[in-house]
Amino acid sequence: MIQSELLKEKHRVQALISKESASIREYLINANIAAKEIAKLHGVNLKYAEMPIKTLQRTLLSSRR
Numbered sequence: 001m002i003q004s005e006l007l008k009e010k011h012r013v014q015a016l017i018s019k020e021s022a023s024i025r026e027y028l029i030n031a032n033i034a035a036k037e038i039a040k041l042h043g044v045n046l047k048y049a050e051m052p053i054k055t056l057q058r059t060l061l062s063s064r065r
Contacts, residue, residue, distance in 0.1 A: 013034055013038075014031075017030045017031050
């Protein structure tokens with residue numbers, strides 16, 4: 001497996017966030033916060049896809065089953 005400095009850092013941050021999170025929801029929140037901090041540090045703007053609310057609702061409902 002190819003290991004670049006970027007991948008090493010990604011794995012380090014993922015492991016740290018995983019240890020600090022008690023649930024998937026908490027992991028996602030912490031990962032989002034970390035991504036925003038890193039982007040700001042490097043002067044990068046993050047853009048997330050906009051999803052129609054009905055698609056999101058269906059996904060949330062199916063994940064609860």
